[in-house]
Amino acid sequence: MASKTDTTEHTLSADQQKKRRGRSIALAVALAALVAIFYAVTIIKLGPGVMDRPL
Amino acid sequence: MTLLEQTQTIREDTSASVGGMGSVGDYVALLKPRVMSLVIFTALVGMVLAPASQHPVLAAISLLCIAIGAGASGALNMWWDADIDRIMSRTRNRPIPAGKITPSEALAFGATLSGGSVLVLGLVANWVAAGLLAFTIFFYVVIYTMWLKRTTPQNIVIGGAAGALPPVVGWAAMSGTVSVESIALFMITFTWTPPHFWALALVKNGDYKDAGIPMMPVVAGETATRHQILLYSVILLPVGMAPYFLGYATLWYGVAAGLMGAAFLYYAARVWQHREGELARKAALSLFKFSLLYLAGLFAWLLGENVVAGVL
Known part of the structure; x- marks a missing residue:
């Protein structure tokens, strides 16, 4: 019951939706940048042959 | 205001305190x-x-x-x-x-x-x-x-x-x-900070007083603050030239830092001299603005001459 009431209370306005979308995009960009950073650091520190090793 | 509008206002206030509004x-x-x-x-x-x-x-x-x-x-x-x-x-x-x-x-x-x-x-x-x-x-x-x-x-x-x-x-x-060299860079900003902020505090004294922050002009008074600004500005002059004395900046930097330090001292002396009215306010604002130029100028010079040395 309580959750149904909460859902009704937190209906987002157009402005709130726009801000949330902006935050989501910024978060996605930040995560992608973090992936790129870790990839670049791995290649630079360990060299391009990091995956090329015998099992 | 209708009941619906009132409810919407309350909801907006609540959502602001709940978060997700930024x-x-x-x-x-x-x-x-x-x-x-x-x-x-x-x-x-x-x-x-x-x-x-x-x-x-x-x-x-x-x-x-x-x-x-x-x-x-x-x-x-x-x-x-x-x-x-x-x-x-x-x-x-x-x-x-x-x-x-x-x-x-x-x-x-x-x-x-x-x-x-x-x-x-x-x-x-x-x-x-x-x-x-x-x-x-x-x-x-x-x-x-x-x-x-x-x-x-x-x-x-x-x-x-x-x-x-x-x-x-x-x-x-x-x-x-x-190293000593990096600590010298630290010392420049460290010595620069008090006169920079106190110049602003002299202008914004009322703000800090209202907020109950014990900034120097609020606690020790404006005259004591002016003495301190002058004292730090005197110390800043040789500290700004330290990279030259320690041998990792050129003589040109040493001269520029000396001139900039002297100008800083001049602005600080004006703050010390003019203690009341619009003239005092302008002197404090001038010092505040020049202090920004001073710090940016010194670091830009260090950066510039290092980049030029790297190219040559």
């Missing part, structure tokens, strides 16, 4: 972008002057970490200071007092970025630099914001250490060490 721009404002740009600049100078080389991509990521660490400490500062920011005209439009971001959102944002920036800097550069960045954040947030700012008129003097550390962190990110 735009990306509000979160960027939490990072204090203007302070961050100064941190990036001085840290870059520390990196360029360090007697060690680093892969440019790693150096760029290190600089990014230092910038984000500085921004994170700004967010944590705004989280803690939201109550006094509401009172002062200079700060009442910041995201938390303006109701755009909740204190808990700012705390989570600042803490996450602090931890992340220190961790990545440690992995990318070295743990000396990461430790220094962690210390800088701790010093700014805990020692300055939570403790000194509201308890002692020396808040700016000791707290200024946090703002002066970025070139030392930058130097350590490249070389893995802390």
Whole structure:
């Protein structure tokens, strides 16, 4: 019951939706940048042959 | 106002306190972008002057970490200071007092970025630099914001250490060490901070008084503050020339730093001389503006002559 009431209370306005979308995009960009950073650091520190090793 | 409108108003107020109302721009404002740009600049100078080389991509990521660490400490500062920011005209439009971001959102944002920036800097550069960045954040947030700012008129003097550390962190990110040369860079900003802030405090005295912050003009009075500004400006003159005395800047830098230091002293003397009315206010504002030019000028000169030496 309580959750149904909460859902009704937190209906987002157009402005709130726009801000949330902006935050989501910024978060996605930040995560992608973090992936790129870790990839670049791995290649630079360990060299391009990091995956090329015998099992 | 109809019942529906009243309900909507209440709901909007509630959602503001619940959170999720901030735009990306509000979160960027939490990072204090203007302070961050100064941190990036001085840290870059520390990196360029360090007697060690680093892969440019790693150096760029290190600089990014230092910038984000500085921004994170700004967010944590705004989280803690939201109550006094509401009172002062200079700060009442910041995201938390303006109701755009909740204190808990700012705390989570600042803490996450602090931890992340220190961790990545440690992995990318070295743990000396990461430790220094962690210390800088701790010093700014805990020692300055939570403790000194509201308890002692020396808040700016000791707290200024946090703002002066970025070139030392930058130097350590490249070389893995802390040296006399990087400490000299630290000393320039450290000595510069009190006259810079007190000049502003003389103009904004009422704001600090209303907020109950024991800034020097509020506690010791404006005359004592003017004496202190003059004293620090005298000390700043040779400190600004230290990179030349220590042999990692040219004679041209030494001359430029001496002239800039003399000009700084001139502006400080005017603040000391004019103590009342519009003339006093203008003198304090002039010193404040020139102090920005002074610090940027010195670090830009160091950066410029190092880049030119690298090209030649």
